[in-house]
Amino acid sequence: MNKYSFLDDYSEGCHASILTAMTNVNLVQQTAYGEDEYTSKAKVAILRHLESADSSIWFVASGTLANIIVIASCLRSHEAVVAANTGHIVVRETGAIEATGHKIITMSTSDGKLSPTIIQAALDSNSHYPHMAKPRLVYISNATELGTVYTRAELSALSEFCKSKELLLFLDGARLGVALSADKNDLTLSDIARMTDIFWIGGTKAGALLGEAIVINDRGLADDISFHIKQRGALLAKGRLLGIQFLELFKAELFFEASRHANAMAAKLSSAMDDGGFRLAAVTESNQVFPIMPNPLIEHLKKHFDFYVWEKLNTEESIIRLVTSWATEEGEVDRFIHEIGNYIHPLD
Amino acid sequence: MNKYSFLDDYSEGCHASILTAMTNVNLVQQTAYGEDEYTSKAKVAILRHLESADSSIWFVASGTLANIIVIASCLRSHEAVVAANTGHIVVRETGAIEATGHKIITMSTSDGKLSPTIIQAALDSNSHYPHMAKPRLVYISNATELGTVYTRAELSALSEFCKSKELLLFLDGARLGVALSADKNDLTLSDIARMTDIFWIGGTKAGALLGEAIVINDRGLADDISFHIKQRGALLAKGRLLGIQFLELFKAELFFEASRHANAMAAKLSSAMDDGGFRLAAVTESNQVFPIMPNPLIEHLKKHFDFYVWEKLNTEESIIRLVTSWATEEGEVDRFIHEIGNYIHPLD
């Protein structure tokens, strides 16, 4: 019997409505390479949220491709990226950015988020020109790889700082759905379009089969982006596959609803940890929960569920990571909580 | 009213059975990044055709990604590719191979196919070491970009020649389905596995939504390929999307049936051209037909159909290109032929 998985937010397929839409238009002939009508409509649906006349939308097949394309298209060979040392491009993309020729200047943070102070420190320690690569683009993730989210004040401060230093601000939105749906969030897509030069909206984690929407908020940066999309292998012949999905996510509220569900399931798990007397290694701001648990309990839970042991603290306790998603079944969350209860109060 | 398109072989979605399979297992949780059970089964299904103990299968999202990954993983920075100047990597991938740092030595051919003689000429004119990049990998396409196909004798000769010169032989199989289903074909997947170092099987043109299967026939070349797949952005979180599709294509004969249909439709168009007295600019070997037609007829057909005018020959005649596919409707082929008849014999 399979164990229910809280490993990640991409263990299932996609929203049922996406499959229905794909089936409905399956044999309709469309122009290839993203020139189909579904892609056009999906762009309109997203642009409606942006209120930004200069923004344009480009769909690609994966998050790593989005990061490669954005960074390689924005930078000249001597220009570098500034990123948190927990950033996805730093620790989970096999040196993809370096493979395009660019150095990443990595900075320590307490919570996965960059601030003007941290970026200034990166600039200060990389100023011995021309013997050092020139910092030119700041990479942030929202939600971060640790599940934390940026507030409007934080992003606004970053935006102003970057403008003042002639740095491009690029936001990796693999987890943008859960960020914008977080209790703590006070940002809108329109804010992000105004405050960043480029960002992308993650479809995969929000219930698409695959696909991310790059949003370029500066016409100059958009001019030749299509060449880079093609050159890096991200221009799907059947671009309709990406268009149909983003149209379903954004024609109404599906993108946000799906993300709210993920967050709600995480909040429920998080509350139960509190109730059970377990500390959290990080505050639960989106769809990731990091409880600290006794190792025997972890062993017990592992019999019924899949999840990552994030860090072994000592011989008695470890941090685990629980990830929820658009597809998380509330019954399984309840069962998880129930198993903890059973463990704590075995006689109940 | 939309015109029926003979522009390409990726204007529709996918085989209905693929959508059904995706729908059936949509909410089943699976391990991410290609470690799902559908991917495993799809690999078994393809390997069954290969009879090659050393071969391994890797799914990626697009043909350009397949080419980038194969070439970048096989070559060191001073090594070059030999290709026909009509090769997809030469003329339709925005310098993707050069963007990974490798030179392509391009050779003229009469029919898009390389031969030992042509490759030897490339070696001869690139032998001034170390002032010239070292030819190390031969790139061929089957079917070629001109629709021609390799015979077993031709591929075998290439294979032996490459081995004798310590050149890797790499076959781009974007159109492998129609090649292996061509009347002229006498190759099997098993032959190709034996005769090449690496090849890939095109899913997109054979009726998948997206996806290509890289087949590596040498354990050494496969060792670290997963790093390259990830680094180039081709490792889909929901790898199941590729697995399900290739399982449908190869669990029975769908891949071959779909390709045979494409060829049959091309053959029908081709015969009709003959019957109508039109010359062909190239012999019809797979799913591409290149008739030479009077410009007024082309104008007439353009009112009802979409297709490329391949080359304007003079003020009176042009070459057009008609592409058929797994999805081509025979009724539309008949209508196309009928419109030609109407034009030739308007009184009928």
Next chain:
Amino acid sequence: MNKYSFLDDYSEGCHASILTAMTNVNLVQQTAYGEDEYTSKAKVAILRHLESADSSIWFVASGTLANIIVIASCLRSHEAVVAANTGHIVVRETGAIEATGHKIITMSTSDGKLSPTIIQAALDSNSHYPHMAKPRLVYISNATELGTVYTRAELSALSEFCKSKELLLFLDGARLGVALSADKNDLTLSDIARMTDIFWIGGTKAGALLGEAIVINDRGLADDISFHIKQRGALLAKGRLLGIQFLELFKAELFFEASRHANAMAAKLSSAMDDGGFRLAAVTESNQVFPIMPNPLIEHLKKHFDFYVWEKLNTEESIIRLVTSWATEEGEVDRFIHEIGNYIHPLD
């Protein structure tokens, strides 16, 4: 006994005056990395010839480095170079440009020179955007790799054409000395500064130990060039080595005198070929001579001299290449001519 060499124009060390200058200031402390006073003076000396307020000078260690730095600093990853298929970057730099990520679109020419017509053909066959890399920089050599030189009218036409097409014009001047000193030449350094975006002046072939001077005629292109020079390993700690040499070459007329000597020696050889009744495979415009000779004569000359057999025409005749330089001894030229005479008229 050593044979006298007409193999190339870099078989000797350097002008005696360069060694004297180096010796004179050897232990004077100077700021490193090209911030020394000799480099400053050398730049002034060259700029005096340019009459171009926007031009700036940058010294690097080799011609391949000059080409790498210029092209990598000017282009974004999707942009391509247009070059003659005889261009040094195409046939003698081991794929150095591709190693920086850029495609070279190679064009056939009759004489190693590009023209608007040829470039337009390159644009026409590379216009299927975004599936093709975007031509952005035109690479020419003067003198070309075949020894031919551009006239003012030719370069002016190229310049206007490139401007009209938003193409950068880059001139590889490895052989610029002999080009500007050729009988046929009607260009000045000032013309070249006005007509190109970037060019470089070859020191090595003009009698320096090493070193080339990149001239950037557009402030925008110069802005960050120092980063690229450092990143590609071309920023010598003891930049004085380059400064001293170019100061010697340009403080008076040494650069031009040395080149005129090279051309004069080639002209003398070329005339002697005419007198001897030998055809030339290419007209002698600078310091390369391509006579067609009977193979037995070539065998005979090989006993006394080193030179390349450029191409075997048939069993009786071959083309040889004779290269002269700033260091060519006229006595050896005379001896070469004498040996030919001996062969033709053995009884004399």
Next chain:
Amino acid sequence: MNKYSFLDDYSEGCHASILTAMTNVNLVQQTAYGEDEYTSKAKVAILRHLESADSSIWFVASGTLANIIVIASCLRSHEAVVAANTGHIVVRETGAIEATGHKIITMSTSDGKLSPTIIQAALDSNSHYPHMAKPRLVYISNATELGTVYTRAELSALSEFCKSKELLLFLDGARLGVALSADKNDLTLSDIARMTDIFWIGGTKAGALLGEAIVINDRGLADDISFHIKQRGALLAKGRLLGIQFLELFKAELFFEASRHANAMAAKLSSAMDDGGFRLAAVTESNQVFPIMPNPLIEHLKKHFDFYVWEKLNTEESIIRLVTSWATEEGEVDRFIHEIGNYIHPLD
């Protein structure tokens, strides 16, 4: 009046004997591209020190070129470098290694030196394959960028560790002369040839005009290195320039004598600091001295000497860096010490 400089070890030209040798053979014709007789003899002279049948020598024009060529030739695109975060490739080469496509995993150290423990930590935090680049080459510097030197025991431990982990060990020897001439040193060139896969011997800092000697201790790694040297622009047409210099440095003991002088001058400065009661920020192991001084004294010394203020500690004190070299005049060292004495005891 010029101030005497302790800024670096490349403010002067070269050993007088090098200029003499260059002058003596200046007009002797030699084969180009490092095939000259001086280069051959220089290789023999160095190999004599190595006692290593598998080693081969390759001369290049700069240290950054040496690092680029070694790393790019050894690694495939998914492989990464492990380095101290003070390493030259990390902080002073403008992202040159990343520009060849490779990630550098940077580690904190106390003294600029790597150890098996530190490398193991790098391996542990980069093991999530294939989502992380694969550590494959360990980069160390001897002497380090902080002036510290490796002992035989330390290098031997690194060597064994790297072998056991299938990591290549690469030593940047820009400062190898002063390392091997340090009081603390117990390594020989022969040890280094045995314990590393590749290293290079810095000529520039040891009194050459330019030039570094790459030593490859594994025939497999050397096979195609000449392509990489050419591709990166490091193959000088007049390779004799490098050959003559290394022949002078190694035909007798000049390389070691020059380095011993540099160290002796640093030791003298270092002792004087002790005598004057100044602490050192780092122990003086080679030709770099890092005294901590009152800011007013630093201001005073700046009137007479050039040197770097390495780090401002507080409003009262700073660390300065003094670098000595083969060319350092002992009289200037004495004057520097004298000025300090004047400052401390102004009445003397």
